[in-house]
Amino acid sequence: AQTVTQSQPEMSVQEAETVTLSCTYDTSESDYYLFWYKQPPSRQMILVIRQEAYKQQNATENRFSVNFQKAAKSFSLKISDSQLGDAAMYFCAYRGYGGSQGNLIFGKGTKLSVKP
Amino acid sequence: GAGVSQSPSNKVTEKGKDVELRCDPISGHTALYWYRQSLGQGLEFLIYFQGNSAPDKSGLPSDRFSAERTGGSVSTLTIQRTQQEDSAVYLCASSLVRVGDQPQHFGDGTRLSIL
Numbered sequence: 001a002q003t004v005t006q007s008q009p010e011m012s013v014q015e016a017e018t019v020t021l022s023c024t025y026d027t028s029e030s031d032y033y034l035f036w037y038k039q040p041p042s043r044q045m046i047l048v049i050r051q052e053a054y055k056q057q058n059a060t061e062n063r064f065s066v067n068f069q070k071a072a073k074s075f076s077l078k079i080s081d082s083q084l085g086d087a088a089m090y091f092c093a094y095r096g097y098g099g100s101q102g103n104l105i106f107g108k109g110t111k112l113s114v115k116p
Numbered sequence: 117g118a119g120v121s122q123s124p125s126n127k128v129t130e131k132g133k134d135v136e137l138r139c140d141p142i143s144g145h146t147a148l149y150w151y152r153q154s155l156g157q158g159l160e161f162l163i164y165f166q167g168n169s170a171p172d173k174s175g176l177p178s179d180r181f182s183a184e185r186t187g188g189s190v191s192t193l194t195i196q197r198t199q200q201e202d203s204a205v206y207l208c209a210s211s212l213v214r215v216g217d218q219p220q221h222f223g224d225g226t227r228l229s230i231l
Contacts (some may be wrong), residue, residue, distance in 0.1 A: 001221075004158075037221070043205060045159075045222035048126070091158055102166065103149055106158035106219060 006107035021077045023092030031097035039089040087114045120223035137193040141210030153205040
């Protein structure tokens with residue numbers, strides 16, 4: 001079974017600085033998708049960025065980028081120029097490529113605080 | 117544009133009572149998922165529906181949990197004889213298709229508290 005591990009329960013960053021959130025996963029599949037979701041206090045899960053495992057190029061969305069290391073099964077999220085609105089829980093998630101694996105498998109999350 | 121809508125937003129009930137949680141997915145989305153988020157934990161998959169196919173119930177924690185999806189749209193998650201360990205936020209998500217890189221769009225969840 002696939003598992004997702006986020007080893008940092010809490011992280012803190014100064015406004016305008018850069019922070020990296022870690023995520024590792026375990027799978028025997030060769031094709032899959034990886035996601036980072038943000039959950040503010042409103043509870044709604046918001047997609048931040050996604051990566052297809054068959055793509056070697058790291059995904060980027062404005063201030064958010066990932067460092068995808070397939071061999072190491074690592075998928076870290078880098079937030080540049082941190083803003084107060086970035087404070088939230090961040091969840092790393094895995095999704096299989098096909099077959100019956102339609103649901104997301106989540107890590108336990110990292111709580112990010114942004115200091116002014 | 118309407119997103120995924122869940123009701124109620126909060127539900128408090130006594131142990132042993134039955135509860136029903138509702139999810140209205142984004143129009144046109146054929147895949148619908150239910151997740152449970154316990155305090156301090158990540159999201160735990162419960163069940164998902166894809167079109168008219170039989171639902172994948174592999175994540176349901178016990179036979180007290182059930183869900184249905186009527187007409188391929190609205191879904192109801194039912195918890196019978198609630199226990200205190202059922203207290204959690206229940207999140208619903210929908211996507212265009214079941215697999216692939218189509219993102220899942222989440223509702224705001226229902227916070228369920230069992231007294």
